[in-house]
Amino acid sequence: MTANPNPTAAMLVIGDEILSGRTRDKNIGTIADFCAELGIELREVRVVPDEIEAIVVALNELRARHTYLFTSGGIGPTHDDITADAVAKAFGVDLPVDARALKAITSRYTNFEMTPARLRMARIPAGGDPIENSVSAAPGIEIGNVFVMAGVPVIFEAMLASIAPKLEGGVKLSSTSVDSYVGEGTLGDELAAIQLSHPGVKIGSYPQFGVGKGPMTQIVMRSADKGALDSATEKVRAMIDRLHRERGIEPEKAGP
Amino acid sequence: MTANPNPTAAMLVIGDEILSGRTRDKNIGTIADFCAELGIELREVRVVPDEIEAIVVALNELRARHTYLFTSGGIGPTHDDITADAVAKAFGVDLPVDARALKAITSRYTNFEMTPARLRMARIPAGGDPIENSVSAAPGIEIGNVFVMAGVPVIFEAMLASIAPKLEGGVKLSSTSVDSYVGEGTLGDELAAIQLSHPGVKIGSYPQFGVGKGPMTQIVMRSADKGALDSATEKVRAMIDRLHRERGIEPEKAGP
Numbered sequence: 001m002t003a004n005p006n007p008t009a010a011m012l013v014i015g016d017e018i019l020s021g022r023t024r025d026k027n028i029g030t031i032a033d034f035c036a037e038l039g040i041e042l043r044e045v046r047v048v049p050d051e052i053e054a055i056v057v058a059l060n061e062l063r064a065r066h067t068y069l070f071t072s073g074g075i076g077p078t079h080d081d082i083t084a085d086a087v088a089k090a091f092g093v094d095l096p097v098d099a100r101a102l103k104a105i106t107s108r109y110t111n112f113e114m115t116p117a118r119l120r121m122a123r124i125p126a127g128g129d130p131i132e133n134s135v136s137a138a139p140g141i142e143i144g145n146v147f148v149m150a151g152v153p154v155i156f157e158a159m160l161a162s163i164a165p166k167l168e169g170g171v172k173l174s175s176t177s178v179d180s181y182v183g184e185g186t187l188g189d190e191l192a193a194i195q196l197s198h199p200g201v202k203i204g205s206y207p208q209f210g211v212g213k214g215p216m217t218q219i220v221m222r223s224a225d226k227g228a229l230d231s232a233t234e235k236v237r238a239m240i241d242r243l244h245r246e247r248g249i250e251p252e253k254a255g256p
Numbered sequence: 257m258t259a260n261p262n263p264t265a266a267m268l269v270i271g272d273e274i275l276s277g278r279t280r281d282k283n284i285g286t287i288a289d290f291c292a293e294l295g296i297e298l299r300e301v302r303v304v305p306d307e308i309e310a311i312v313v314a315l316n317e318l319r320a321r322h323t324y325l326f327t328s329g330g331i332g333p334t335h336d337d338i339t340a341d342a343v344a345k346a347f348g349v350d351l352p353v354d355a356r357a358l359k360a361i362t363s364r365y366t367n368f369e370m371t372p373a374r375l376r377m378a379r380i381p382a383g384g385d386p387i388e389n390s391v392s393a394a395p396g397i398e399i400g401n402v403f404v405m406a407g408v409p410v411i412f413e414a415m416l417a418s419i420a421p422k423l424e425g426g427v428k429l430s431s432t433s434v435d436s437y438v439g440e441g442t443l444g445d446e447l448a449a450i451q452l453s454h455p456g457v458k459i460g461s462y463p464q465f466g467v468g469k470g471p472m473t474q475i476v477m478r479s480a481d482k483g484a485l486d487s488a489t490e491k492v493r494a495m496i497d498r499l500h501r502e503r504g505i506e507p508e509k510a511g512p
Binding site for chain 2 (some may be wrong): 020035
């Protein structure tokens with residue numbers, strides 16, 4: 001992979017259990033933090049069912065469009081674990097049992113019976129490499145710019161830890177935030193003007209409901225340009241302070 | 257909308273805050289449960305940033321492909337709330353201030369100043385209708401088969417409650433589950449055979465790590481065909497009972 005000051009990424013969550021409501025996804029939040037920490041911009045996330053065609057289409061669209069594609073789910077030993085098959089199909093390569101993956105799986109267990117089901121977990125698409133799994137031994141798959149990982153959150157996180165050193169990060173964004181006890185409708189017009197005069201800063205406004213008394217809005221600013229970030233933050237803070245003063249709001253008493 | 261025994265849906269989550277890691281999404285799990293309850297098959301989910309072009313592309317792909325498209329996020333009064341603009345662009349229609357939406361917003365407040373920011377929330381793409389919001393008054397948008405809702409979970413849920421009677425549900429799936437204290441690698445081959453002989457039942461296998469002692473796998477079966485579901489469940493239960501017996505596992509003592 002070549003040096004890229006602005007690497008981007010997509011995440012593909014594979015799993016009927018997320019779409020059916022059986023399981024609440026945790027890996028989207030994890031990958032968002034992981035990318036932010038490395039200065040990789042997470043640009044899109046998709047969730048697709050356990051169906052080869054849907055997975056292949058998403059794999060090919062997302063890997064073409066981004067520096068990195070991370071996937072979670074579908075790499076276990078049961079019939080519904082078809083991610084490796086889909087990856088091989090997306091890349092147009094074979095899916096042989098890999099000696100390194102097999103060793104990782106067998107060396108973990110004593111009294112181990114290599115069932116056909118377990119053998120499925122040792123398949124790596126041709127040209128790919130296993131990703132180490134310190135939790136349950138069965139490896140993930142690295143192929144091209146695609147990193148195929150487990151859906152079980154603790155294993156997904158273990159695999160991220162093992163691939164992190166291989167990824168090229170980019171410029172890390174700094175962020176600041178200012179809490180406001182006036183609502184978005186009150187501060188919105190001035191905030192838009194501050195955004196307009198600070199194009200290098202992404203300003204987001206996040207209302208919260210049901211916490212403390214009265215409206216609570218958090219303004220979040222993110223930028224790779226520390227000077228622009230400080231300037232925008234100062235302007236937002238001054239605006240919020242004035243709006244509080246005008247309304248007799250004492251922030252330290254206003255809410256949680 | 258015409259009667260459809262197998263309605264499908266997609267969910268589009270709009271928000272930089274999910275991709276940056278600032279906010280953990282809760283609406284994907286909510287919409288998954290909502291669809292399951294109505295017999296609507298949730299087929300895909302996407303998360304995109306607060307960028308008009310990315311939102312328009314996703315809107316047009318997903319609304320063409322599914323019976324319903326639900327969106328969350330980007331409908332507030334601040335500059336980063338651009339979902340209504342993207343929807344108008346995706347449908348190729350104007351985005352006028354809507355009298356019904358304006359009334360919903362103004363009637364909620366006394367001593368209310370209609371700022372330009374607040375007026376943004378009263379815009380509804382031509383041909384669309386407001387979705388009632390019992391929490392904070394500012395409406396969502398219904399247009400064609402697209403339902404545009406707030407990102408704040410409590411408001412998203414309130415809007416779902418108000419659109420539920422308008423949606424045509426389909427055949428609701430029944431589901432069963434069997435807990436196993438043997439690992440997926442042990443039961444995988446037999447489970448694959450049961451899946452093969454029950455094509456009308458979707459059988460999923462979900463390993464859990466770090467709960468109780470030893471491996472714990474939950475087998476989940478879903479089907480619209482109650483007879484097929486019962487047959488598959490019976491076969492899975494018999495297999496698991498035998499595997500437990502062979503290994504001297506007493507399930508009631510084995511785990512959490």
